[in-house]
Amino acid sequence: MKKICIFGSCVSRDIFEYDEQKNFESIGYYARSSFASLSSNAMIEQDVLDNIQSSFQRRMVLQDMNKSFIDNIKRSDFDFLLIDFIDDRFHFYKISKNNVVTVSNEYKKAKGKLYSSNMIYSQSQEHIDLWRKGIEKIYDDLYIIQDKIILNKVYWSDVFYNGDKFLINQEELISNNNFLKERYDDFVKFFPKIKCIEYPKDMLVLDHEHKWGGGSYALL
Numbered sequence: 001m002k003k004i005c006i007f008g009s010c011v012s013r014d015i016f017e018y019d020e021q022k023n024f025e026s027i028g029y030y031a032r033s034s035f036a037s038l039s040s041n042a043m044i045e046q047d048v049l050d051n052i053q054s055s056f057q058r059r060m061v062l063q064d065m066n067k068s069f070i071d072n073i074k075r076s077d078f079d080f081l082l083i084d085f086i087d088d089r090f091h092f093y094k095i096s097k098n099n100v101v102t103v104s105n106e107y108k109k110a111k112g113k114l115y116s117s118n119m120i121y122s123q124s125q126e127h128i129d130l131w132r133k134g135i136e137k138i139y140d141d142l143y144i145i146q147d148k149i150i151l152n153k154v155y156w157s158d159v160f161y162n163g164d165k166f167l168i169n170q171e172e173l174i175s176n177n178n179f180l181k182e183r184y185d186d187f188v189k190f191f192p193k194i195k196c197i198e199y200p201k202d203m204l205v206l207d208h209e210h211k212w213g214g215g216s217y218a219l220l
Contacts, residue, residue, distance in 0.1 A: 045095065132186070
């Protein structure tokens with residue numbers, strides 16, 4: 001059985017629900033996070049965590065706060081590290097000068113008031129700079145395990161598998177996909193020996209019956 005660590009969205013995680021032969025074991029799942037968040041120091045907002053009822057959602061927010069993915073990378077006790085950047089759609093929040101967290105839906109609801117002066121908006125230059133800084137922070141640890149890294153190049157879509165259209169602002173769709181392509185290309189430049197999963201355009205489709213709903217990034 002191959003051990004998998006996932007740093008990315010449900011798009012990468014959910015595929016293993018179809019592993020009927022039990023060929024893979026998930027030993028770590030880091031969602032609602034980004035290399036932009038990893039660029040900063042760890043800081044736990046216990047009052048925020050106490051406001052999150054779901055143990056799964058609380059764990060995801062905690063992992064983003066404590067940057068525990070970094071320690072997991074250093075241990076490297078997995079066969080493959082599967083990565084996607086769908087969750088870079090979220091904005092980020094500066095708790096303090098040296099502490100940044102991802103503004104996932106769970107964090108936003110539990111945190112309450114967010115001050116605009118502390119926000120780092122998705123796709124902004126500050127976001128991109130922090131994203132690259134996060135990679136540089138653990139570059140050496142990632143570089144030596146390039147043979148274990150799989151980059152899952154998933155994108156947003158506005159088409160269901162039956163041809164129906166998902167109503168989304170086209171400028172938003174194009175902007176998000178352009179941003180994702182730039183980040184995927186950047187990552188490959190950092191780590192040229194990694195493996196990549198790429199999809200023909202007609203495979204990047206949505207499912208009306210997807211368990212998380214037919215949103216624009218819940219791909220079939």
